[in-house]
Amino acid sequence: MIDITMIKFAVLADCFHCPVKGEFAFNIDWLLLIDHQGDIAATYQPQHPEYADLLATFKRNDSLQVIPKGEYLLPGLVDLHCHAPQWPQAGKGLDLPLYDWLQNYTFPLENRYSDNDFAANVYQDVTKTLLANGTTSAVYFASIHRQSTELLAQTCLNVGQRAFVGKVNMDNSDQCPAYYCEPSVTQAIDDTELFVNNVFELAGNQSRLVHPVITPRFVPSCTSELLQQLGGLVQRYDLHMQTHCSESDWARDYSIQHYGVSDVTIYADMGLLNNKSILAHSIFLNQADIEKINQFKAGIGHCPLSNMYFANAAMPTRELLDHGVQIGLGSDIAGAPSPSIFRASFDAVSHSRVREEGVDIYLPASKRGTANARISFVEAFWMATVGGGQVLDAKVGLFEQGYHFDAIVIKANSAIGNLRIWPEFDSAKDILEKIITLAQPENVAKVWVQGNAVI
Ligand SMILES: [Zn+2]
Structure with a gap:
């Protein structure tokens, strides 16, 4: 079990990133733990045996940031x-x-x-x-x-x-x-x-x-x-x-x-x-x-x-x-x-x-x-x-242990803006493609650099 005292906060989100060139990963309800230096200490998929306990712990400590459904966490x-x-x-x-x-x-x-x-x-x-x-x-x-x-x-x-x-x-x-x-x-x-x-x-x-x-x-x-x-x-x-x-x-x-x-x-x-x-x-x-x-x-x-x-x-x-x-x-x-x-x-x-x-x-x-x-x-x-x-030569661009937590939240379907996601029609790949082609500043709901919220 990870040492909780090392963790500044946790983020629960649907995440896109590209661990392999030419491919993307879409991780639903991923739990990312950010340490006091602002680096990613660990990531957990829902099926991990410690996931539920960790989630409950961070909720109890009031150190869990939940990204609502319809919003997506991407590397900065x-x-x-x-x-x-x-x-x-x-x-x-x-x-x-x-x-x-x-x-x-x-x-x-x-x-x-x-x-x-x-x-x-x-x-x-x-x-x-x-x-x-x-x-x-x-x-x-x-x-x-x-x-x-x-x-x-x-x-x-x-x-x-x-x-x-x-x-x-x-x-x-x-x-x-x-x-x-x-x-x-x-x-x-x-x-x-x-x-x-x-x-x-x-x-x-x-x-x-x-x-x-x-x-x-x-x-x-x-x-x-x-x-x-x-x-x-x-x-x-x-x-x-x-x-x-x-x-x-x-x-x-x-x-x-x-x-x-x-x-x-x-x-x-x-x-x-x-x-x-x-x-x-x-x-x-x-x-x-x-x-x-x-x-x-x-x-x-x-x-x-x-x-x-x-x-x-x-x-x-x-x-x-x-x-x-x-x-x-x-x-x-x-x-x-x-x-x-x-x-x-x-x-x-x-x-x-x-x-x-x-x-x-x-x-x-x-x-x-x-x-x-x-x-x-x-x-x-x-x-x-x-x-x-x-x-x-910087540890940015990926959600992996040891990388800096530089991340953005993209909010689709906001009142103003062009980014529209239709759950019935859009696959994960479609959603990522739409974000790339249609996201504007009004869709950038949150920005972290080195674990600090700057927007
Ligand atoms: Zn130039």
Whole structure:
């Protein structure tokens, strides 16, 4: 029998999660025990011999949270790629290609974050919005400004979101506007190292709910000296690293022209890759890139909606999953407008289906698309939860002993909202598919991060 004094509370719920890639489990009346650290201590099915006694004990102690029927417990969602300072730009400005979009819209906005008051306002809003959409773990690019990036890290702690926050590094004066460019490699590195230590030492961050992330924006915006020294920080502190990888024709070609090799090789050579590296997009990968990503146990943040606007091509998600590449999903605010990882899951499926069917009506159906390119809704949900956790090397995305209790409750059939479940017609698989495709913030009834109720 489990030691009850170790348990902070128990949850009784109908639960979905994906212990196996491509499959889901639906556990009715599951009992999850959460310890005082906010981790899952144990799970019990109703047929377990100790189930009834445990249930009675937690009811008696008033430490049982019962999730009503018609509501479902899911692992919290993981957003592997979100530009927090671009939140005011979400939903507009998608009319330009990547280079022009950065220069005309994004860099002027990001430069506003030298103003801490402006930053505080936006960062409070974006972190709360992501939580309201069910995102319990978020990986944020901030801006080049150390102080307001620390403010973002502090805001994540305050709202109770698990977060991976990076001060952006960009020092290539050929590519960055003069007003938004690090003055020197030395200053960029000193600032970044100070940022890393300050995040570790934030009041309330003893359990490392918020992690600093080394964040070279991408190859074109950084000099090779800066990339190299950032790689040194990754190695010295064993840190997470996030960047953009082979996102578009232009970005891919820039690396080939300037380094003669692909982004993945550049990042590996600079010491930037490890088992906690998040390579956003990663559209134009060759076989050697894929093998190198697997060799380092690095991972990809797939941002399907953003890819439609900026990537010039579609990610071969099916093939990457089949190659065992660690892959999760990203919103890519504001390269795409939606802060929802349910939406990213839906888009990942649609993206793969368009790729499978093809688009050119002048080709015969047999030659139009790429056979067997589709992914399933369950695979998309796996990426949104388990896959994201794997990329981060974090114990999130599953309801298993030892995992952090990061969870959301989805309420169907609420007065306002699109998610309708018809018990007579909907199987468990149908319900999960409907949640992925139709759930909105109004359906996210409760959110826990590390065992703390934050919504
Ligand atoms: Zn991005």
